[in-house]
Amino acid sequence: xxxxxxxxxxxxxxxxxxxxxxxxxxxxxxxxxxxxxxxxxxxxxxxxxxxxxxxxxxxxxxxxxxxxxxxxxxxxxxxxxxxxxxxxxxxxxxxxxxxxxxxxxxxxxxxxxxxxxxxxxxxx
Numbered sequence: 267x268x269x270x271x272x273x274x275x276x277x278x279x280x281x282x283x284x285x286x287x288x289x290x291x292x293x294x295x296x297x298x299x300x301x302x303x304x305x306x307x308x309x310x311x312x313x314x315x316x317x318x319x320x321x322x323x324x325x326x327x328x329x330x331x332x333x334x335x336x337x338x339x340x341x342x343x344x345x346x347x348x349x350x351x352x353x354x355x356x357x358x359x360x361x362x363x364x365x366x367x368x369x370x371x372x373x374x375x376x377x378x379x380x381x382x383x384x385x386x387x388x389x390x
Contacts, residue, residue: 272338273345281328288321308379312372319365326350339366
């Protein structure tokens with residue numbers, strides 16, 4: 267099977283594994299936040315939050331649509347919307363868009379951000 271686009275076939279078992287990984291990233295982000303002080307480099311925290319969001323999205327799309335997004339995190343919103351349809355609340359879509367919008371800055375950017383950073387979980 268030749269695939270086109272940024273997604274690849276997957277299954278619910280993969281989704282269950284990605285859910286375990288997502289929970290691990292989330293727990294790690296919580297630990298990083300709880301130990302952060304003013305001036306703590308925020309990039310690793312933000313990168314962990316981004317990785318958690320990507321893993322949660324993979325868990326959902328694998329479970330509900332038997333596919334995951336790969337190498338194009340800008341397209342993950344469309345993959346998720348295709349998988350969930352109207353079950354994906356617009357507020358969650360907006361929140362995910364904001365979190366993923368910080369991926370390159372957090373993981374590859376030359377600029378550093380210090381904790382506390384803008385609340386990535388906020389919908390406003």
